[in-house]
Amino acid sequence: MRRPPGCSHEAQAEREEPVIAERVPNRPAEQDRVAAVAPPRVAGRAVLLIPHRGENPEEAALPGDYRKILALVREANGPVQVRAVCERLRLDTSVRVMQEPLRTKMTKFADRGWLHKRPDGHFAARR
Known part of the structure; x- marks a missing residue:
């Protein structure tokens, strides 16, 4: 970046410092906070991460709309259509x-x- 006439190197560095600080968190704690708050992005669009179901599934980790879908499928008396x-x-x-x-x-x-x-396109809850 080119310095304006009459501007010392130190003054220019001070002017640029806040801009750099806004772009890059400089402490690990800040980096963790920014990563936790910012949703994951693919091709510039936010994506929703659905965790894989393990042996001890935690439904609380699911977004609200997915929890609602799961509850509706479980309430049904068998496989359901979309x-x-x-x-x-x-x-x-x-x-x-x-x-x-x-x-x-x-x-x-x-x-x-x-x-x-299921092969017929119906969905059932896993037990």
Whole structure:
């Protein structure tokens, strides 16, 4: 960066210091705080991380909408269709394409071990 005429090197460094401090946390504690607050991003968009279900699944780690989906699937008396979950969530089911975002969520949920996706497209809760 070019210094303005009559500006000492120290004065320029002082002017630039706050800008650098805003961009890069300089202490490990600050870096942890920034990492915990900032959502993960892919291609500039925030992404939602759904943890894999382990032996001792912690549902509290799931986002609220996923906990609600899991509860609805568990309440059902067997495998459920995406349309039925959409209806229980009061989402528009008049056009099939409106169900696709929920189908994607439920498929991701199944991929992470929280639900079981059957070959017929129905979903069931894992026991």
